[in-house]
Amino acid sequence: MTLRARINLIIASLMLVVVGTLTVVDLLGTRNAVREEISASHRIATQLVREVLEHYGQGNAGQLVQFLTRVGRVRSNDMTLYAADGQVLYRSPPSAYKQGRDAPGWYARLVIPDLQPVELPVFGGSLVIRSNASRAVLDGWDDMKAQMLGTLVLLLAVNLLVFAIVGRCLQPLSDVRAVLDRMGQGDYAVRLPRLPGAEAQSMGEAVNRLGAAIETNRAASLQAAQAEARLAAERGFVQELQSRIEAERRDLAASLHDEMGQSVTAVRTLAHTLVQRCGAAPGGDPAARRAGELLLRTTDGLYDAMHALIPRLRPPALDALGLSAAVADLVQGLRIQHPGIAFELNLPDAPDLALPEPLQIGAYRIVQEALTNVLRHAQATRVQVGLVRREHALHLQVDDDGVGMARPEPVAGRYGLYGMVERAQALGGALRLGRSRLGGLAVRARLPVDGWVMPTPVPPLA
Incomplete structure (x- = not known):
């Protein structure tokens, strides 16, 4: 259920409570009014009949019937004249007011007062006077229906007006929701316009700041991911480069040991032979001997430098x-x-x-x-x-x-x-x-x- 519907439901519920309260108050007022009217009418009718009976006390039942017929119906009272044998001599005619209609039974039970009938002895028979509040109750029912109908029409009109006003006031929230939905779909560049009202404006600014922060963080995350990918690629390149350098060092060390080492050994052997021959032969050439000794020392130094370089290029112990x-x-x-x-x-x-x-x-x-x-x-x-x-x-x-x-x-x-x-x-x-x-x-x-x-x-x- 939307917020707008909830607000309207609350307002409608409050108005229904008010209408219900007014109905109960009206019902209690109608009940008191009917009780007062019926009680007063019953007392007057009873007193009137008593006075009449005293006047016709020396007459007969026929004269009384003629009198009651001329009087007709007394408001809110039904009178019935019984003979000594129980035969009905007279009964009040029905009310012509709103004839053919009655209030609902539940309503009548709520407002009709509980008054006992009055029985007066007359000419060996009796005259029974009963209160009849059906017309007064019907008036109260009609008034309450008209009031309830007007109240319901007013309630409907007010509720529609409130619905329209609440919808207008909550429109900024709908705009905020639409923007948040678009952000949820990945459109972080969307922004809210200036919203009416201080609270709505503050909310809109907060949503706009949120979108800007998300967009900034997303860009930073993307840059970080790209930097991480570049770093991983560079590390892979460095690893490959180092592997190739080590392979070149290993090959170079092997070449120095196998090829250059043999060449230096051969030159060293020749230099050593030259020195020996120049020294052993009579009248040997001293310059040749010195050149041979110099060559021998140079090859010895080259041999030592080469053997010192090989472990630095590729330590033999590491492989072995x-x-x-x-x-x-x-x-x-x-x-x-x-x-x-x-x-x-x-x-x-x-x-x-x-x-x-x-x-x-x-x-x-x-x-x-x-x-x-x-x-x-x-x-x-x-x-x-x-x-x-x-x-x-x-x-x-x-x-x-x-x-x-x-x-x-x-x-x-x-x-x-x-x-x-x-x-x-x-x-x-x-x-x-x-x-x-x-x-x-x-x-x-x-x-x-x-x-x-x-x-x-x-x-x-x-």
Whole structure:
């Protein structure tokens, strides 16, 4: 049921209550009026008959009948004359007023007074006087019908007027509803015009603000979804790029070891042979010997540099033994190269068990870059490296006691930090920087392990 119909129903109900109250009041008034009229008429008629009987007391019943016939009907009273044997000698004629009509029985029972008939002895018989309020009751009924009909017509007219006024007053609500329906169908650009009335205007402004907010939020959500899609595509691109870079590094390391390594070994062998022959032959050429020794030292340096470069391109331990062994080998090499720094390695279990290759490579590169940053910038004397698998994720940590960072976050010019963050995100994980318990910088990374096919980002580290 609409609000308009409810308001009209309430008003109509209130008016019906008023009409019902007025009807009850009218009914009670009619009852009192009829009672007063009938009672007075009954008393007068009875007193009149008594006086007449005293006047005709020496006469006979025939004279009394002639008198009553001349008098006719006394208002609101029926008189019946009975002989001594019970024969009816006279009965009042019926009323000619509104003849043939009577009020409904239920109405008559409500308003007719309960008056006892009066019986007067006369000439051996009796004269019975009974009150008859049917005409007075019929008058009351006719008056009440006319009043009720007029009231109902007035009620109908007022209700129609109220219906029209309420409809006009509630028209702004219909406009608001229509706009909300259109918003529900996705048309968030629709707006309400200025509505009449302070309350309706406030409601219209609220609906317009709601539509503007929804439209703004929808646009922001769409932009966020597009940005998320672009970010996912970029992360996929970064993952693919890193995979190709690792593949190129692996191929390059293999080429250096297999092809260039053999060539350097051959040159080194020739240089060594040249030195031996120039030194063993009598009167050997000293210049040739010095050239051979220089070539031998150069090839030795080239050989050492090549073998130092190969692990950086692709750690052999990573392919042969896995992530834990590769990290341990990396830390051990740094201990040898930097004896003034205490490296502590924490590997409580075998976190690289059944890890996918891209995840192992990514984790190794993050640890490698973090240690490189420590050696370049931290001025640290103590470094802790941790690698543990828990809660369906691989957790990496690198702490140092160096100078730290004023703001532990990636900054312009520090591409290594950006690279670590991008690598972790490309693997579906997260990386954060913070203050280390040793006093320097703390690097924390969390990489998801379970269901690793094309990983989705995990929540940032707490």
